[in-house]
Amino acid sequence: MKKSTYSLLLSLCFSIIYAQENVDFSGEKKIISPEIHGDNTVTFRFEAPNAKKVFLVGDFLSQLGLIEGKTEMKKNEKGIWTYTTSTLQPELYSYKFIADGLAVNDPNNVHFSRDVATVVNIFIVPGGKAELYKVNDVPHGTVSKRWYESPTLKKNRRLTVYTPPGYEKSKENYPVLYLLHGAGGDEEAWITLGRTAQILDNLIAQGKAKPMLVVMPNGNAGQSAAPGESKEGFYTPDFIQPDMFSGNTEKAFGDVIQFIESEYRVKKEKSSRAIAGLSMGGFHTIIISANYPKTFDYMGVFSAALFQPKEADSEMYVNIEKKLKTQKENNYQLYWKAIGKTDFLYKEATDFRNLFNSMNFNYTYKESEGGHTWSNWRDYLSEFAPLLFR
Template sequence: MKRFIVMTVGWLMAVNSMGQQALWSADGIISPVINENRTVTFRIYAPAAEKMEVEGDFLSPTMVSTPVGETESAGKAVMTKNSNGVWEYTTPPLVSELYSYTFLNDGLRITDPNNVYQVRDVASVSNIFLMSGQPGDLYSVQEVPHGNVAKVWYPSLTMNMDRRMTVYTPAGYEDSERSYPVLYLLHGAGGDENAWSELGRAAQILDNLIAQGKAEPMIVVMTNGNASQQAAPGEAPNSMKKPALFVPGMMDGRFEQAFTDVVSYVESHYRTQADKAHRAIAGLSMGGFHAMHISALYPDTFDYVGLFSAAIHTDNDSPVYTKFYENLNRQFSTPPQLYWIGIGRTDFLYKDNAAFRSKLDSLNYHYEYTESDGGHIWRNWRIYLTTFVQRLFK
């Protein structure tokens, strides 16, 4: 027994020594490290690399040309290598937010091997971290009652296929007989039914705002707005393909025409308050475009409409779009309780949104409007969702 104890102590001492040595090896690195002064330190072990950079939305952005126009790209910072082959970079103090980043290893983009917290945006995978305070705490899991998030398949008779959506039910839904209002929340181009729950932190935002009494308990339905898809890439039959920004059926009118399938399924399978006063619809970018047209196509369905950095124009000649202003006139003959528009000052869709607001002004249609810093980015869309849901169903 004595020999066993001695051997055990010796083994533990060896492991502890190895752990200290591992601080400067690939296994012992912690990255990122959030320091007490609100700076953040990134580390990666790459002794053979000649240059290492960190690219993240906490750095000054650059403007780049994309297929949809000039938009912001995350900034870059050069990292420094020590004698042990560990590259390091420490940020200036950061304000509270959810941040994303990747590394560039001699120009090759890679994720941080020491950070398991990742998200996918279209075909790009990046790491994330949260800075405490506001709004970061709102995007974090807190000690509050939690709602549930389910991946739900429903039959779309209009599209002649089964499709999937993500449904958030608020804390207490399963244990009550109460009926709830519903927010239909739509993603942008390249997204799917996972986007708002993963990139948008919708469940955390709703949990925390409801717990604080700032938002009404509500069901949130996050659909897949790509009419050619049953579900997110890799999560439907024969769909394990590289995700793309542009896919068939994005903005051809089919999704809007089939949206009654979604509403019918939700109201027949969940306890909802099934009237205009208790339905809201909102979306970002392409999803804002969809929300704009769905709410006009079905003018008696939604009393709250949110357009987050919304796309405004399309070349498609679907009657859903060619008759938009005719539909809008019907919608505003009995105006929605809230028609809310938000966009960043450097968003490539800013001018289109300004022109649309001018059109609404010329028609004397009331809406509420907010501008924020930055461009076509998730940071803005999380803020817009936070602001919008606090205005619903009051």
């Protein structure tokens, strides 16, 4: 009996070890990287004793005067390369290392994000606006990945849905924000890079935003879902999609709304629907809301502009100024535009504002520092969401 029990335990131990084959059981002291200090300085560490030169590359380095966004690290006697920043502003940042010309992620930081086909480490410097990006001790909503049928595109597709805290136990109907990603993104972009769930959880807990659903569809009409999440397999996403301005995404948007309004407890009137997007998603927001002027009362256009896609003959893009006029005549609660001063689309966005000015089209405009960045888009969501459904 004892021998049988011993054999069983031994077998169990081997099974656990095999199941955790990537776990480090060495017991060696781990390197802490990044280490965020109380004064919001940050120390990075990278063990590479045989490397000749190691650089730190990060989006935060420009605020330290390092315009190229990289700085050389120093190696100590143990072969660990280090770099400590001066005080950083509260924000979510990304970084990587370059060791002897090879770009590598930080092996001591398990937190990553994927932007199109680039994977980088991330960390949060606390305080200020970054408190919205953290998981705080507040009631939390639910994030679901749902499949729906798109008759227009003749395929099943995936989207991400955020339902607010208490949705499951409530009998209440909620308003909806449809939130659209930019070029190269997919239905995972806003929830990961944009920290949508954390921002909404915190704004709702603070009483600054109404409880709402946030629906984040895949805006690439040729895709079913994000890489690795569909029969298309583990493909590498491209920034440029062949159908990104074909009009098919805009044409099929009614399928998204139909699915949400049939599957979730939501309010179905114009005053309870909002649509917003960044870059390509901002363009889609302009086109969708103009083509369906009785559908949305709130529009948010982040770092985007109106233009005529080349070689596009979709009916969605025809007579767009006439459609905007009709949208204006149907009235709406808010048309909110925002862009960074150094955004590469700044001129085009200015032309778009001038068009609205010439039409006496009422809108709210925000101009921020910085460019075409997730730092700005998180800010815009944080400011736009509290304005909705009031």
